[in-house]
Amino acid sequence: MAYSKPNFKEKYGNFINGKFVAPINGQYFENTSPIDNSLIAKYPRSQKEDVELAVDAANAAKEAWGNTSVVERATLLNKVADIIEENLEELALVETCDNGKPIRETLAADVPLAVDHWRYFAAVIRAEEGSATEIDANTVSLIIKEPLGVIGQIIPWNFPLLMLSWKLPPALAAGNCVVLKPAEQTPSSATLLMEKIADVFPPGVVNVIHGFGPEAGKPLASSPKIDKVAFTGETTTGQLIMQYASKNLNPVSMELGGKSPNIFFNSVMDEDDAFLDKAIEGAVLFAFNQGEVCTCPSRILVQEDIYDKFMERVIARTEAIVQDDPYDVKTMVGAQASNDQQEKILSYIKIGKEEGAKVLIGGASCKLSGDLANGYYIQPTILEGHNNMRIFQEEIFGPVVCVTKFKDEAEAIEIANDTLYGLGAGVWTRDAHQLYQIPRAIKAGRVWVNCYHVYPAHAPFGGYKKSGFGRENHLMMMNHYRQTKNMLISYDKNKLGFF
Amino acid sequence: MKFERVAITDRAIEIVRQLKEKHGDLIFHQSGGCCDGSAPMIFEEGDMYLDDSDILLGQLEGVNYYMNQDQFEYWKHTHLTVDITEGRGSSFSLEIPLGLRFIIHSRLLTDKENEILN
Numbered sequence: 001m002a003y004s005k006p007n008f009k010e011k012y013g014n015f016i017n018g019k020f021v022a023p024i025n026g027q028y029f030e031n032t033s034p035i036d037n038s039l040i041a042k043y044p045r046s047q048k049e050d051v052e053l054a055v056d057a058a059n060a061a062k063e064a065w066g067n068t069s070v071v072e073r074a075t076l077l078n079k080v081a082d083i084i085e086e087n088l089e090e091l092a093l094v095e096t097c098d099n100g101k102p103i104r105e106t107l108a109a110d111v112p113l114a115v116d117h118w119r120y121f122a123a124v125i126r127a128e129e130g131s132a133t134e135i136d137a138n139t140v141s142l143i144i145k146e147p148l149g150v151i152g153q154i155i156p157w158n159f160p161l162l163m164l165s166w167k168l169p170p171a172l173a174a175g176n177c178v179v180l181k182p183a184e185q186t187p188s189s190a191t192l193l194m195e196k197i198a199d200v201f202p203p204g205v206v207n208v209i210h211g212f213g214p215e216a217g218k219p220l221a222s223s224p225k226i227d228k229v230a231f232t233g234e235t236t237t238g239q240l241i242m243q244y245a246s247k248n249l250n251p252v253s254m255e256l257g258g259k260s261p262n263i264f265f266n267s268v269m270d271e272d273d274a275f276l277d278k279a280i281e282g283a284v285l286f287a288f289n290q291g292e293v294c295t296c297p298s299r300i301l302v303q304e305d306i307y308d309k310f311m312e313r314v315i316a317r318t319e320a321i322v323q324d325d326p327y328d329v330k331t332m333v334g335a336q337a338s339n340d341q342q343e344k345i346l347s348y349i350k351i352g353k354e355e356g357a358k359v360l361i362g363g364a365s366c367k368l369s370g371d372l373a374n375g376y377y378i379q380p381t382i383l384e385g386h387n388n389m390r391i392f393q394e395e396i397f398g399p400v401v402c403v404t405k406f407k408d409e410a411e412a413i414e415i416a417n418d419t420l421y422g423l424g425a426g427v428w429t430r431d432a433h434q435l436y437q438i439p440r441a442i443k444a445g446r447v448w449v450n451c452y453h454v455y456p457a458h459a460p461f462g463g464y465k466k467s468g469f470g471r472e473n474h475l476m477m478m479n480h481y482r483q484t485k486n487m488l489i490s491y492d493k494n495k496l497g498f499f
Numbered sequence: 500m501k502f503e504r505v506a507i508t509d510r511a512i513e514i515v516r517q518l519k520e521k522h523g524d525l526i527f528h529q530s531g532g533c534c535d536g537s538a539p540m541i542f543e544e545g546d547m548y549l550d551d552s553d554i555l556l557g558q559l560e561g562v563n564y565y566m567n568q569d570q571f572e573y574w575k576h577t578h579l580t581v582d583i584t585e586g587r588g589s590s591f592s593l594e595i596p597l598g599l600r601f602i603i604h605s606r607l608l609t610d611k612e613n614e615i616l617n
Contacts, residue, residue, distance in 0.1 A: 045596070156533065156534040156535075156589065157534065157589060158533075158534060183534075183589035184587055184589050184595075185587050185589060212589075212595050212596045213588070213589055213590050213591040213592065213595055214591045214592065214593050214595060214596065215596060217589075217591060218591050232533070232534075233532075233533055233534050233535065233536075233589070233590065234530045234531065234532040234533050234534055234535050234536030234537075234538075234590065235530055235531045235532040235536060235567075236528050236529075236530035236531075236536075236540050236547075236590065237530070237535070237540075237590045237591055238532070239547065239548075240542075240546070240547055240591055243547070243548050255533070256532040256533055256536075257531075257532035257533025257534065257536055258532075258533070292534075294532075294533040294534070338586050338587055339584060339585050339586045340538075340584050340585070340586025340587070340588060340600035340602060341586070343584050343586075343602055344537060344538060344602055347602065347603065347604050347605065348537075350604075350605075351577065351605040351606070351607075354605075354606060354607050355607065388573070390573060390574060390577060390605070393573040394531065394536075394537045394573075395531070395532055395533055395536050395537055396537070397533070397534065397536070397537070420531065420569055420570065420573075421532065466531070466532065466569075467532070
């Protein structure tokens with residue numbers, strides 16, 4: 001079954017104070033689909049003044065919203081989840097059109113996972129409690145969590161609706177108002193969602209502004225009228241946002257990518273069974289979402305005594321990947337998100353070859369026919385080399401994986417940790433000791449053990465090292481969006497005795 | 500003969516000149532990580548806090564090109580050429596509103612270059 005490009009209006013507005021409004025200076029930018037480079041619609045090219053409007057609306061709404069009951073907030077979050085679920089197919093189609101990822105993924109992963117995150121945070125705030133401690137017979141310490149106020153959120157283009165759904169629910173559940181800026185490559189699903197949920201929250205609680213990083217993102221991140229910035233992206237922008245936040249002494253949370261190792265110990269090939277089949281798929285998950293995932297398992301480490309046999313199976317599975325029209329439900333790998341991403345990926349494959357990496361499969365762009373010839377496609381690619389090569393150290397953000405061998409556990413751990421980043425890792429083994437000891441030795445925030453690319457709400461996700469800090473998808477994220485109020489209460493009738 | 504770690508294409512120079520006219524003095528900083536990472540970014544001088552951990556790789560059209568020290572350790576055996584392409588990044592890099600993105604093409608340093616530079 002194949003879908004086709006959805007219909008869009010000619011242009012869209014910013015969602016500020018519960019209404020769609022045109023940008024103040026009347027300027028728009030054209031947003032295109034990476035599937036065939038065709039025009040989707042025009043979106044506001046917002047400037048500082050538009051950001052101010054949104055920030056002011058959020059500030060005006062924060063007092064009342066921060067004082068709503070948890071029942072009320074949970075009910076509204078659940079309402080959003082229901083609306084996303086009711087419009088699953090429409091949102092999936094828009095997401096595929098805007099990002100280039102296959103409809104199979106948006107229908108089965110992006111949108112259902114988004115629903116799950118809204119429901120999770122609706123549930124969390126009904127179940128969690130503050131605390132009270134009796135410090136001595138007459139002194140009680142009460143801990144009450146209070147919202148920060150207004151949150152600025154800047155999200156990337158690789159999972160537009162899902163990243164929105166990682167960011168908005170915990171901030172709103174904690175009682176904050178939000179100004180969110182989607183990536184300029186993918187403004188569509190956030191806009192469609194705002195159309196669907198326009199009346200759910202009081203005006204000003206959720207605001208979405210579009211525009212370019214230097215013109216709209218920077219004024220948002222540096223606004224003295226916000227109380228925190230949450231960012232997912234890359235390291236240089238992360239550093240800049242932290243700098244701007246430091247001027248306002250604002251907290252930040254950062255998710256900045258990785259170069260995740262996916263480690264296969266020899267016991268995976270002890271049997272030719274369902275688990276081996278799962279492990280082979282686990283290696284091929286480098287091509288999931290065209291490799292445009294911050295946790296892309298982009299380094300495969302295979303124990304040397306199974307290397308040839310294992311890689312033969314991985315290459316065969318990679319060969320079987322269907323790369324075609326993203327609107328076709330049979331398609332497994334779609335388009336890269338933009339022309340510059342495609343060029344960047346090709347330049348990495350080139351330097352990889354120069355450094356001596358061997359192309360085991362792929363290694364070039366993928367030419368599709370008809371309108372798709374104008375889109376940005378890269379063949380799933382496996383490069384064999386060693387960990388000092390740049391392709392093993394930098395996030396390529398494409399369906400490109402680098403594979404190398406290791407001798408023993410010590411060498412596997414050494415290679416796995418020889419990276420600037422520490423976001424994700426995978427460990428595959430049938431050995432009960434390795435199942436615990438290897439993940440503990442890896443310096444990364446999420447280690448998938450005998451699985452990969454699973455992102456349920458309720459499992460904290462975030463980075464070590466240059467991959468950032470903060471833990472999303474879990475109730476602990478709520479504390480990144482809250483203050484701690486301590487009420488220290490004395491029940492003693494007598495004075496201290498100093499004066 | 501001059502040995503350099505970084506170079507720039509003529510069409511990229513044109514964009515750098517255009518941006519200098521609008522924004523004044525500029526710097527390049529090589530990003531790492533997710534999404535729009537692994538790409539050069541251009542900012543107004545003074546916007547980004549730089550210190551000893553930022554290595555100066557060279558100067559292109561009067562614009563200093565920096566990279567963080569620990570990233571440099573993995574990159575120092577390669578030569579970088581800054582180019583420009585159509586595209587839409589989502590960082591704070593100043594060329595983005597033009598519908599353009601700076602990108603880099605890399606090659607290995609020659610043995611002679613390696614000897615002099617590293």
